[in-house]
C-alpha cells in the first residue's frame with residue numbers, strides 16, 4: 288500500500304498558514320508532487336510551465352480570495368489555457384457565492400471536484416484527492432494508520448474486529464432520546480480502537496466495503512432487535528458508502544438482513560453522502576427511491592461539504608438532512624458558519640426535511656442550532672459513540 292503517487296497538485300493560496308496546512312495534509316496522504324503559488328498570476332505561470340513538461344498538473348486547489356489576481360479571475364484564465372486536470376476551490380465565503388462559482392466552473396467545462404470550506408476538514412480533503420486521483424493513471428494510495436497492516440484489515444473482517452458503535456441523537460425541543468447512528472470502529476487484537484476516517488477508504492481500495500458495511504448493519508440490527516424485545520423500538524441510522532451503493536446486490540442484501548432481524552423498515556434511516564450521490568446518480572435514484580418506497584427513511588449526510596446539492600434534495604425522496612460537523616465546530620464565534628447553518632435549516636424546512644446538527648460540542652452551539660429550528664442533535668455534548676455494551680435505550 289505504499290506505492291508512490293504521481294499526482295501533481297498545484298495549491299494557489301495567499302495565506303502562508305493555510306498553504307502550509309494543505310501542503311502538510313497532501314504530503315500525509317501520499318501526494319509527493321506539490322507545487323505552490325501565492326496568487327493567480329503565479330498560479331498561471333506554474334500551469335503554463337508545467338504544461339510544457341512531461342507531467343502536467345493533475346489537480347489545482349485554489350483559494351477564491353487572493354490579492355493581485357483573485358480565484359475567480361484565475362479560473363477564467365485557466366479555462367482559456369489547455370489545462371485538462373481537475374479543480375477544488377477553497378473558500379471562507381457563503382454558500383450562495385460558492386454555488387455561483389461552481390456554476391461558472393461547470394460552464395467553463397473544467398473538471399470540478401468540489402469546494403472546501405475553511406477551516407479545512409482533512410477527511411473531505413482526502414475524499415476529494417482520492418476522487419481527483421481516479422482521473423489519473425495512478426490512483427492514490429493513502430498510507431495505513433501507524434501500526435496497522437493490510438492483513439489487520441482483512442483479519443478484522445474475518446474475526447469480528449469490526450464493531451458497530453452507536454452515537455445517540457436527541458431532540459432539541461425537549462432533549463428526549465431520538466435514536467442512534469451505527470458507526471464502524473476497527474478494534475485491533477491489542478484493543479486499539481481506530482475510527483472510520485482512518486480505514487474506510489482502505490477497505491474501499493481492497494474492494495471490501497460491502498463486507499464491512501454489511502457486518503456493521505448486522506450488528507446494528509441485532510442491537511435494535513434486542514431493544515425492541517425490551518419494549519424500546521429505536522430509530523437506527525446506517526451509512527451507505529459510494530462503493531456499496533454501486534454494488535448491484537446491495538439492495539437485496541440489505542432487505543434480506545432487515546427481514547432476518549425482523550426490524551420494521553420505518554425504524555431504519557439510510558444515510559448517504561453527497562459524494563455517494565454524485566458517483567452513482569442513476570443508481571442512487573433507483574435504489575434510494577425503492578428503499579423509500581419500502582418504508583426506509585433517507586438522510587443526506589455531511590451536508591455542505593461537497594457539491595452544491597440542492598438539486599439532488601429535490602430529486603431524491605430524502606426525509607432528513609445532516610449538517611456537517613465542520614459547520615458546527617467553532618460556530619460560536621463564526622458568523623459565516625452561523626449564516627450557513629441558519630440558511631441550511633431554513634432550506635430543509637421548506638423541503639420538509641428534518642435537520643440534524645452533527646458535531647455539537649458546546650452548550651452555545653446547542654443553543655444556536657436550537658434557535659435556528661434544527662430538529663436533532665448529535666455530537667460530543669450529548670454523547671460520543673459507544674459500544675453496544677455501553678449504550679442503553681432511553
Ligand SMILES: [Mg+2]
Pocket residue numbers: 468526558588
Ligand atoms: Mg453518517
